[in-house]
Amino acid sequence: MKKLWQNLIDKYGYPKVSITLMLIILCIIAIIQKQDMSGLLKDSMVRMGMNGILVLAMVPCIISGTGLNFGLSLGIICGILAGCISVELNLTGYKAFFTAVFISIPFSVVVGYLYGWLLNRVKGDEMTVGTYLGFSMVSLMSIGWLLMPFKSPEMIWAIGGKGLRTTIALSDRFAKILDNMVAVPLSGHLLPIGTLIFLGFCCTLMWLFLKSKTGVAMTAAGDNPRFAYASGINVNKQRMIGVILSTMLGGIGILVYAQSFGFLQLYQSPLMMPFGAIAAILIGGATAKKAKISHVISGLILFQALLTISLPVINKMMPEGNLSEVIRIIVSNGVILYALTKVGGND
């Protein structure tokens, strides 16, 4: 028994094994409590689709050697800006969503380029710098959202007629557009297969990219920068590509998130979003130096299912307080801490 445990830990790492155990226990309790299992399945799938691309955005960054992308909020801000522009242009349906995606890309490339330029100058401290760069840009953009000259009455405050609202409803724009593209009914619930297909498509693209010549060079640069440098790879350029890709996916990711959620959230909401995405990929078995597409998928399933199922189960056991939120904080930050201790010291 002890040996089996040890083998599991060696193969999958502590976070994955313990979260899987927690999830199994929660599922058993949920069945005993006679929770609506197909409802929980649907909610888990919605959340997986919602967060999927944000988690996928971690992959290029980790692979190129810049570590966990704590500055993902930069990409998220680009995505939100693009979403606002799409609403301002008065578009609806697929056109609105895909226009937003296309608008977000040039923003993300420029921001990602600057971010990558900075990260190449602070090697070894990418995570600390990224975190605070993200924090400061989110608060700078909070001023931006108030001052930007958007005119659409759907987005600006009704009183005063100036400044964007904290949450912008997308129900007449592109809410649920991917979710309902392919929706499979299951005992009264609609499973959002469309978003998952979109996620699968992005994952495949990423997988193909990693197999391409640039992708292989990027992996080499991240694996062993000195060796890569010696074999003629421009390490800084590869890191730059990784960061730009990650920022781009962050922008697309928040638009997918918004279409599923039905609202664009502005101001302080992107502040802590990178942490959730980081926790998910770490739970999937990635480390600060290694990541695979499979880590994204298993991490998404485990983390989002855990969050979804724990809410009704714990609320039934303990209606007082906000225990499931507490568990989210402990699990996500605990996993990140564990990963940081595993990176090892500099000496």
Next chain:
Amino acid sequence: MSTQLNTNKPAAKRFNIKSLLINNSVPLLFLVVCIAGVFISGLPLRFILNEIIVRLARNMFLVLALIIPVIAGMGLNFALVIGAMAGQIGLVFIKIVDVGGLPGFILAIAFSTPFALLFGYGTGKLLNKTKGREMITSLILGFFANGLYQLVFLVFIGTIIPVKNPEIVLSGGIGLKNALDLKFMQYAIDKIFKINFMGIVIPVVPILLIALLCYFLRFIVRTKLGQDFRALGQDIHVAKVSGINTDKVRVIAITISITIAAWGQIIFIQNIGTLNTYASHEQVGMFAIAALLIGGASVTKAKMSNAIIGTILFHTMFIISPIAGNKLFGDAQIGEFFRTFISYGVIGMSLVLHAWQKHMNAKNHEL
């Protein structure tokens, strides 16, 4: 030496304005911002001065708590939040046993100290496992500890820890209320002795305590332990080779910092008078660090003068920015966001400068 704590060093032999400006560019920049803000807001100077003194008295401890880890080469201690939590444990305790006034204040200090020492020890151990990335670790550790803190006070109170007082426990009998009224110990030390100097009220006891802490820090830096701190701050490898037990010294540095933070939080709350059980501690680390950096400190260099100047400038900005924002843009929120941006931005900026410098040094070393 870069990490010297001596604040009253004799002035440089030749008064050199250019180097003075360059060396103090950050505080000078913020001084200009503050002066401009004071003019724009149009607040009476006496009001501003009173506010500054109140805020200086209640925040200084938390800012000073940061100095020792910086000297010991551990960077900015974002785990200050954990010290603040220990302080709040003490405050919750005196609320439960219902001891107010000065005895309550002393009891809170006494009760929180063992927790602070324990948390400091744990934090130090963890940071020893993550050498070179202490700052990101202590930041995430702060978030993580916040989760545990909520678990204890939301779930364990009323179930594992028997507390019945309906004044502090939520209506269901489990979990502490969001806000605890601590009026019974408000101004416990502030009101002991006050001087009214031309309409400016100075609470003498907290200021004395701060002076005492400054003296203590200066004293400790001059002992053998302080030399070890400095040696670690200069170069951890050299320190190790010269026979210093680096891991132990690092644990001591962080424990001192967290304990001071716990006391600082108690002083802070005794002035405010209400404890926001789940929010009072969250911003502590960020505000203290931003204040220290605005005073001209960096990730590797911090003096007490930085802490004092920084606290004055940062909190002047706190007082004026909503009103200045309102006058300039017709929206007080812009001032608020600007303040948050400055706090995060100044931290981010100094992290970038530090990392950049380190990177360049490593590069030069290689060539």
